Amino acid sequence: MKSRKKHKRRPRRPERVVVYLTDKDRSELRGLLSHGGGLVRVFKKAQALLLMDEGHSAPEAAKAAGISENTARRTGKRYNSGGLEHAIYDAPRPGPEPILNARQEAAIVAMVCSKAPDGAARWSIRLIAKEALRRKIVLEVSDSTIGRLLKRHELKPWREKNVVRR
Secondary structure (H helix, E strand, O other): OOOOOOOOOOOOOOOOOOOOOHHHHHHHHHHHHHOOOOOOHHHHHHHHHHHHOOOHHHHHHHHHHHOOOOHHHHHHHHHHHHHHHHEEEHOOOOOOOOOOOOOHHHHHHHHHHHOOOOOOOOOOOHHHHHHHOHHHHHHHOOOHHHHHHHHHOOOOOOOOOOOOOO
């Protein structure tokens, strides 16, 4: 039986991405870079697009903008296929749905800012969760969800008899 030699595969050379910005897109990118106040990843993609428009290769633009070559190449391809918005802004990232909607949050906060139920001097996190279930504000809720809600609204009902909002 003959032994077969394993051939090493050469890495595939990435295709060259050529970007030609429209005058409108070019001025929009320059305006974006001069104003500041946005996301860093948007700035870096904008820099890379401008550099590739000036004739630099994707690896050169990536190095100058401080991003990976793949990101620069992908940004150029996305510009060519879908325009400026598609190239520099990311699609919304998936994530879990919020546990409480705005109406439920408002009802729980209003409940916490009112008088504690009979038999309790103050609201506790467990008491808030039980009372929210009893009042049918929510179908199910955990203590940690209530704790995060109170923290977001800077409420500490277990610490103060009368909840004072700033």
